[in-house]
Amino acid sequence: MSDDVLNIHHLHASLAQAPNCGILRDVSLSIAPGDVHGLVGESGAGKSMIAKAVLGILPSAVTLTEGSIHFQGRNLVGLDERSYRSILGRDISLIPQDPLSALNPTRRIDAQMTDVMILHMGWNMARARAHALDLLNEVHIRDPESVLRKYPHELSGGMRQRILIAVAFACEPKLIIADEPTTALDVTVQKQILRLLREMRDRHGTSILFVTHDLGVVAKICNTLSVIHSGMIVEQGAIADIMAAPKHAFTRSLFAATPRYDRPADTLVPVPQNVVTALKNQAAAFDLHRKASS
Amino acid sequence: MADPRAQTGRDLLGNWRVVFGGGVFLMLVVMALAAPLLSPADPLEQDLMLELLPPVWQAGSEPRHLLGTDGLGRDVLSRLIHGTRVALAVALVAGVLTAVLGTTLGLLAGYFGGVVDSVISRLVDIWTSFPPVLLSIFLVALLGTGLHSVIIAIVVIDWTRFCRVVRAEAMVQRRMEYVDSAVTIGLGRFQIMIREVLPNVLPMVLVLLTLEMGIAIIIEAILSFVGLSLSSDTPTWGGMIAEGRQMIHQAWWMMTFPLGLIILSVLGMNTLGDGLRAMLDPVLRR
Numbered sequence: 001m002s003d004d005v006l007n008i009h010h011l012h013a014s015l016a017q018a019p020n021c022g023i024l025r026d027v028s029l030s031i032a033p034g035d036v037h038g039l040v041g042e043s044g045a046g047k048s049m050i051a052k053a054v055l056g057i058l059p060s061a062v063t064l065t066e067g068s069i070h071f072q073g074r075n076l077v078g079l080d081e082r083s084y085r086s087i088l089g090r091d092i093s094l095i096p097q098d099p100l101s102a103l104n105p106t107r108r109i110d111a112q113m114t115d116v117m118i119l120h121m122g123w124n125m126a127r128a129r130a131h132a133l134d135l136l137n138e139v140h141i142r143d144p145e146s147v148l149r150k151y152p153h154e155l156s157g158g159m160r161q162r163i164l165i166a167v168a169f170a171c172e173p174k175l176i177i178a179d180e181p182t183t184a185l186d187v188t189v190q191k192q193i194l195r196l197l198r199e200m201r202d203r204h205g206t207s208i209l210f211v212t213h214d215l216g217v218v219a220k221i222c223n224t225l226s227v228i229h230s231g232m233i234v235e236q237g238a239i240a241d242i243m244a245a246p247k248h249a250f251t252r253s254l255f256a257a258t259p260r261y262d263r264p265a266d267t268l269v270p271v272p273q274n275v276v277t278a279l280k281n282q283a284a285a286f287d288l289h290r291k292a293s294s
Numbered sequence: 295m296a297d298p299r300a301q302t303g304r305d306l307l308g309n310w311r312v313v314f315g316g317g318v319f320l321m322l323v324v325m326a327l328a329a330p331l332l333s334p335a336d337p338l339e340q341d342l343m344l345e346l347l348p349p350v351w352q353a354g355s356e357p358r359h360l361l362g363t364d365g366l367g368r369d370v371l372s373r374l375i376h377g378t379r380v381a382l383a384v385a386l387v388a389g390v391l392t393a394v395l396g397t398t399l400g401l402l403a404g405y406f407g408g409v410v411d412s413v414i415s416r417l418v419d420i421w422t423s424f425p426p427v428l429l430s431i432f433l434v435a436l437l438g439t440g441l442h443s444v445i446i447a448i449v450v451i452d453w454t455r456f457c458r459v460v461r462a463e464a465m466v467q468r469r470m471e472y473v474d475s476a477v478t479i480g481l482g483r484f485q486i487m488i489r490e491v492l493p494n495v496l497p498m499v500l501v502l503l504t505l506e507m508g509i510a511i512i513i514e515a516i517l518s519f520v521g522l523s524l525s526s527d528t529p530t531w532g533g534m535i536a537e538g539r540q541m542i543h544q545a546w547w548m549m550t551f552p553l554g555l556i557i558l559s560v561l562g563m564n565t566l567g568d569g570l571r572a573m574l575d576p577v578l579r580r
Contacts, residue, residue, distance in 0.1 A: 089479030
């Protein structure tokens with residue numbers, strides 16, 4: 001649909017060195033305004049590659065060979081660096097995975113928070129700082145004035161992630177990419193951060209692409225979902241439908257493999273080998289078919 | 295909550311290397327700034343009646359000349375104190391200029407990598423294959439004697455020291471996640487290099503700078519010793535050593551005191567650098 005914030009259409013990526021080995025295989029997904037779209041998969045499934053492709057920060061060894069990424073109707077594939085820089089931080093922003101290393105240890109919080117506003121909104125330092133103060137209040141940080149004067153190492157991981165969330169919302173972007181924003185945090189903090197993200201989404205109406213390997217997290221925050229394996233989308237749809245009746249064997253086994261407190265630990269089941277083998281064969285067949293038809 | 299600045303202050307004073315090195319450095323600064331007030335006599339005043347007087351604790355000395363006089367009857371202590379001015383000026387100016395040039399090139403090479411890195415790194419390789427003392431003598435011969443040529447010679451020779459270290463550190467820093475975050479808020483590459491990477495290599499540069507200041511003092515002394523620095527009207531430590539060498543059998547004090555002061559200064563700078571490194575490195579801190 002044309003009113004989607006983000007529309008990835010038959011995206012195909014491969015290694016520049018080995019063009020026949022797909023990294024993303026025919027990936028399509030779209031995010032409507034205000035939607036939180038979960039992107040779930042195992043390590044190495046390609047979920048971070050999708051996030052990086054949207055942000056235009058793919059490693060140089062990976063090339064997008066086909067397809068398009070439309071953001072608000074504008075194709076981001078092949079966009080020049082200057083235009084990209086005017087979009088990043090302003091219209092698309094990132095909540096990084098590890099809040100402990102995503103802040104520069106040698107710069108104060110106020111300097112790091114105001115960068116993005118001074119750059120994109122054309123504000124002066126005083127105005128940007130005032131807005132940073134509002135944002136810190138909004139993400140429930142106590143005594144924001146003193147936090148602004150601190151260095152990252154003086155703050156806890158949860159605090160730092162709140163600050164990074166504040167930065168991500170600073171310029172009222174249309175799309176936020178959250179790359180496993182809770183993975184590096186402990187479980188109690190995870191819960192607070194998720195609640196905060198949901199609250200911020202409700203208030204600002206921002207669409208979020210939520211990358212994670214944790215189905216429990218997905219259930220709490222997302223309303224649509226893509227399950228990915230071997231760079232292919234294996235199942236996609238509204239979260240309620242998929243949770244109620246997962247169609248693909250891999251999705252079913254992912255749900256079965258999620259630890260639950262109301263089940264004894266020994267009922268934990270790994271994803272069955274035959275499901276994985278089938279997916280790998282499917283990926284290989286896909287590559288072979290592409291090679292033959294090109 | 296502890297004030298981080300007070301904490302840094304306590305760390306500084308709790309580190310004997312920093313205290314010793316900083317003390318030596320302060321002493322040199324005071325000597326250089328207050329040279330006319332501190333020196334008991336005019337460093338250029340000759341008195342041929344009082345030539346080659348020994349230091350006060352030896353027989354035949356004159357209480358006016360604490361560390362004795364040289365072959366022209368000039369006061370050794372006063373010449374030492376005035377010599378600090380040249381030594382410190384060279385150490386500071388040459389040290390800072392070397393740091394600026396080396397850091398800039400190292401940062402560009404380490405952060406941008408690729409062709410920029412190849413060009414700068416090859417240049418460093420070629421540069422460091424010249425014998426430094428010969429290169430400096432050649433340069434001063436080419437530029438003419440004088441303080442400015444000494445400083446230029448030091449900068450031209452020693453920028454590679456900074457360049458190599460800063461390049462390596464910049465390569466580490468540019469892979470840090472906060473650099474990626476800076477990219478995703480739309481900052482340009484130069485902005486990221488200056489705002490994000492530079493502050494993280496500065497502690498390293500500061501440590502190197504103190505070491506470089508010691509090296510600059512030695513190079514200046516070497517060039518004075520071979521007569522390529524300043525004319526003998528301006529007292530320099532290296533010049534005093536050169537003059538003392540000729541009379542080493544009659545007047546040991548002429549060469550020993552400037553030599554001792556050079557050793558103390560360089561030791562002080564190196565110790566200061568060592569102490570700062572240990573303090574700024576969070577792993578060595580514990």
